[in-house]
């Protein structure tokens with residue numbers, strides 16, 4: 001199984017909930033609402049909308065950054081970065097029935113997140129991307145190979161998805177590298193036909 005996680009982001013032409021709908025119509029079954037700089041009211045209203053869409057499609061629904069909102073509306077989980085609530089604290093607040101994802105740029109990040117109780121890792125950036133402002137050092141395939149080798153050597157088996165500027169052309173090499181999946185945003189939303197693009201990506205990851 002090679003997972004595909006769609007991450008929403010702001011575009012002038014596609015709303016957050018429409019972008020989630022596009023991903024779901026294209027066959028994606030794991031959606032993350034990443035909505036920066038929104039008011040808490042706007043974020044909650046959008047989260048409830050996207051949660052309902054995910055329910056209709058039987059998809060997993062994750063919210064970026066906001067642990068309390070995840071608990072409040074009963075989303076499936078949260079994704080936490082280095083500047084967000086520590087994973088250990090989020091696990092204490094959410095308990096074992098919620099998915100907690102953690103951001104990693106190095107093997108040491110992954111080792112710490114696994115020890116703190118994360119369920120999966122978003123590891124990147126694979127290449128440069130404008131979707132996220134403050135990027136960590138670019139990893140590339142060599143970076144993933146090095147990290148996955150260290151994980152094998154230490155017997156760390158937490159699922160790792162690649163993220164950062166990923167497009168359909170990258171899927172064969174990312175699949176072959178031993179990663180567990182990908183997370184992407186712009187590669188779908190910037191496509192001429194985003195639903196078709198997601199369908200192609202899902203087919204390539206089977």
Ligand SMILES: Cc1ncc(COP(=O)(O)OP(=O)(O)O)c(N)n1
Pocket residue numbers: 005007032034064065079080081082084101102103104121122123132133161163183
């Ligand atoms: C799957 C996945 N991986 C990494 C990230 C990045 O999250 P974070 O470090 O919290 O950065 P922001 O998304 O908050 O800018 C992610 N959201 N999802």
Ligand SMILES: Cc1ncsc1CCOP(=O)(O)O
Pocket residue numbers: 007124125129130131132163164165166183184185186187
């Ligand atoms: C949230 C995030 N974290 C590292 S890169 C990234 C952006 C992913 O979006 P895209 O697939 O458009 O590069």
Ligand SMILES: [Mg+2]
Pocket residue numbers: 064065079080081082084
């Ligand atoms: Mg974050």
